[in-house]
Amino acid sequence: MITTSIDASFEYAVTGAAHFCLNIEAAHEAQQSVVSEELEVTQDEAGKPLLRHFEDGDHNRFVRFDAAPGVLRVRYRADVQHVERESSVTRAEVPITQLPDDVLTYVRSSRYCESD
Numbered sequence: 001m002i003t004t005s006i007d008a009s010f011e012y013a014v015t016g017a018a019h020f021c022l023n024i025e026a027a028h029e030a031q032q033s034v035v036s037e038e039l040e041v042t043q044d045e046a047g048k049p050l051l052r053h054f055e056d057g058d059h060n061r062f063v064r065f066d067a068a069p070g071v072l073r074v075r076y077r078a079d080v081q082h083v084e085r086e087s088s089v090t091r092a093e094v095p096i097t098q099l100p101d102d103v104l105t106y107v108r109s110s111r112y113c114e115s116d
Contacts, residue, residue: 002082003035012072014043019066023111024076027059031085037061037078044071 053062
């Protein structure tokens with residue numbers, strides 16, 4: 001089992017009323033468990049409460065909230081344990097033009113697969 005520690009900090013200069021939708025929390029999946037996590041959202045002026053949204057299909061977790069003008073700081077910390085899975089399946093490399101449509105969702109840019 002592998003344990004990964006996450007510590008991500010973001011700072012925004014909000015110039016007008018804004019709605020944020022962040023996808024920064026670790027996913028809850030069979031291959032990993034979130035041992036501990038903490039999300040801090042701080043701003044000079046108190047904002048609205050955090051709303052949480054979870055997508056069943058791909059296990060994405062979103063946090064939504066309204067922010068007022070000013071400096072906004074977001075910090076997410078977590079310890080995540082991963083279970084390594086061995087695979088006996090081998091696949092040949094194929095050009096992207098030959099990939100089935102249902103596979104494309106796994107090669108698009110995301111928090112797991114950078115676009116560049």
